[in-house]
Amino acid sequence: MRKIGIVASNSTEMDAAVILNEGEEKNVKAEDLVLIRNRNGNLVLAVCRGGLGSNENLRTVAYSPGVAYARMGRHPSNAKEFYAFGLSIIGDVTKGLEQSKYVIAPSSDVEVFEESDNPMSYLETGPEEEKGRHTIGYYKDMKPWKVPYDPEYIPYHIGVFGVTGSGKSFLARYQLIPVFRQSGMDVIVFDWKGSDYAPFYHEDQVVKLKGVYLDEDVVYQYMLSRMDYFGFTGERKYKNDAAEALEEVIMEGEWRNKSPSEMKQFLEAKAVPIIEEANRDRTGGLTVYGKMYVRKFKRGIKKLQDRDFENILGKKMHEDVERLGVRDVDVILRNVRSEIEAAIRGNLGCEADIVLVTERLYLRSDYPAPPFCIEVKSGTDVSKILPYLIATHNSATGLPLPLDMIDQNVGLPRGFTREFVEEIEANLVRDSELDKFDLQNHFARLNPQKEE
Numbered sequence: 001m002r003k004i005g006i007v008a009s010n011s012t013e014m015d016a017a018v019i020l021n022e023g024e025e026k027n028v029k030a031e032d033l034v035l036i037r038n039r040n041g042n043l044v045l046a047v048c049r050g051g052l053g054s055n056e057n058l059r060t061v062a063y064s065p066g067v068a069y070a071r072m073g074r075h076p077s078n079a080k081e082f083y084a085f086g087l088s089i090i091g092d093v094t095k096g097l098e099q100s101k102y103v104i105a106p107s108s109d110v111e112v113f114e115e116s117d118n119p120m121s122y123l124e125t126g127p128e129e130e131k132g133r134h135t136i137g138y139y140k141d142m143k144p145w146k147v148p149y150d151p152e153y154i155p156y157h158i159g160v161f162g163v164t165g166s167g168k169s170f171l172a173r174y175q176l177i178p179v180f181r182q183s184g185m186d187v188i189v190f191d192w193k194g195s196d197y198a199p200f201y202h203e204d205q206v207v208k209l210k211g212v213y214l215d216e217d218v219v220y221q222y223m224l225s226r227m228d229y230f231g232f233t234g235e236r237k238y239k240n241d242a243a244e245a246l247e248e249v250i251m252e253g254e255w256r257n258k259s260p261s262e263m264k265q266f267l268e269a270k271a272v273p274i275i276e277e278a279n280r281d282r283t284g285g286l287t288v289y290g291k292m293y294v295r296k297f298k299r300g301i302k303k304l305q306d307r308d309f310e311n312i313l314g315k316k317m318h319e320d321v322e323r324l325g326v327r328d329v330d331v332i333l334r335n336v337r338s339e340i341e342a343a344i345r346g347n348l349g350c351e352a353d354i355v356l357v358t359e360r361l362y363l364r365s366d367y368p369a370p371p372f373c374i375e376v377k378s379g380t381d382v383s384k385i386l387p388y389l390i391a392t393h394n395s396a397t398g399l400p401l402p403l404d405m406i407d408q409n410v411g412l413p414r415g416f417t418r419e420f421v422e423e424i425e426a427n428l429v430r431d432s433e434l435d436k437f438d439l440q441n442h443f444a445r446l447n448p449q450k451e452e
Helices: 065-071 119-123 168-182 216-226 241-252 260-277 288-302 306-310 318-324 338-348 352-356 386-391 416-430 436-446
Strands: 002-007 015-020 033-037 043-055 081-092 109-112 135-139 142-148 188-190 206-208 331-334 358-363 372-377
Touching (some): 015 043, 043 119, 119 135, 260 306
Parallel strands (some): 188 331, 206 331
Antiparallel strands (some): 002 109, 033 043, 033 109, 043 081, 135 142, 358 372
């Protein structure tokens, strides 16, 4: 460690500044870690931020000889020149990391950590043999400085937040999961897309959820939703003869031995007689309601596809999954995609593969506007998209117009988005030779932005 200066006046327990020794302004830089040897009896870890250079002869509040020198292109004396850095306090490290509670005394020595030092050792507590064992990542640009963590905090809830592309999955995959494993825990990861985690593990460590045994009640609820509740709403979604017949067949469990291609015929053959038996008139004929329930059941069956049945015919019990996670294996569960696929088909009117198989791109419409992220179908020729994004972008935000429809002071009426898209399509169909300025004129009145 090397002494770089002393603490300046007006310091507090959580805020201080260091006046640098002569020449140290060429060595000390922002984000350097320092140790304050507080004259009040403790050690304080801090980081350098907010550098300052001051020369009494070059103050701009009033005319002075120094200012006169500067006006003539000359340099005044630097006898009254000094450099300083603000110190962001990390904490008291006298006995491990604690809150800094003592006022940092002015003129306390400040020492900078050099590469051969290990400032992270001040953050560790516990037996000496345990030190260095639990670490996660390292201090920026200083790989030997492994950041320690207290394993007692691992059972707490942990949240990872960030914008798209900021590295959340990377952090979880290469830092957090190894930390959990190192702490002696089994790890189960739910990867709903099957692309963020599953590809990085051996196939023996990946369990598709459609391969897991589901209990009868879950299967019943899933099948009922896939059959659109036979067209019923509210409480009637579950309280009708078609739903009750489906529930009875599912609870019996005989369907578990059927293949996906056999399921439709099996369900219909089992459920329809149950509905008919519950809806006989005095002569033994089928009532009007009975005919309605049979018709609704058959209509619901037609909505099902083989892949819907594949999701419920899994054989792996929870014991099988637990067996994979015996301290040396990470178990990745790839979540069921059927609900997502159904939503895509219903809302977008296209097959799910068109949406789910995408590439993520980062584009910038204008400099220095921030980049934005879009996802397109794999193999899409992006050069055909770029002119549209550039021609319609908002010069104030840099975002393309379709992505820039709402700000904090603007509300949109229900249905406006669909009307907006249809208006764009109509204008483009009507005139396919629009240039940038034409496009802006066409859509400016539709872009609900404040005047910039």
